Amino acid sequence: MGRGRGAGSGAPGGRPPRAGSIVLLTDGVVEGPSFPIDVGLARVARVVREAAGGDPDEIAGEIMKVADSTGHADDAAVLVLSHDAAGPRTW
Numbered sequence: 001m002g003r004g005r006g007a008g009s010g011a012p013g014g015r016p017p018r019a020g021s022i023v024l025l026t027d028g029v030v031e032g033p034s035f036p037i038d039v040g041l042a043r044v045a046r047v048v049r050e051a052a053g054g055d056p057d058e059i060a061g062e063i064m065k066v067a068d069s070t071g072h073a074d075d076a077a078v079l080v081l082s083h084d085a086a087g088p089r090t091w
Contacts, residue, residue, distance in 0.1 A: 019053030024079040029063060032070030040066055056080040 023044070030040025043066045051059045059080045067076040 018085045020083060021048055021052045021054070021056070021059055022081045022083075023048050023059070023063065025063065026075060026077045028070065028072075028074035028076035029067040029078060030070070032072045032074065035070040040070065043069075053082055053084070056082045 025044065027037070030044055031037040032040075044063055047059065047062045047066070051062065057080075059082070060078045063078045063080070064076065067078075070076075
């Protein structure tokens with residue numbers, strides 16, 4: 001798992017400062033015999049950027065459209081976790 005260059009949590013304790021999504025996927029989603037992995041990863045990144053924090057089912061559906069572009073029937077799995085922005089801490 002990784003984070004974008006220079007990305008910090010922006011909040012104490014690693015709590016996210018704004019709504020977002022975490023996406024896990026298999027290689028079958030982003031690459032195929034004539035479909036380069038760089039292209040697939042770029043498409044998935046665009047989907048996640050545009051829909052981050054949205055409905056996980058809708059995000060997963062859009063990501064699976066990328067898998068449909070790979071040109072083969074390899075296994076493809078996606079898990080999307082969306083979260084709200086961190087609110088103020090109350091003790």
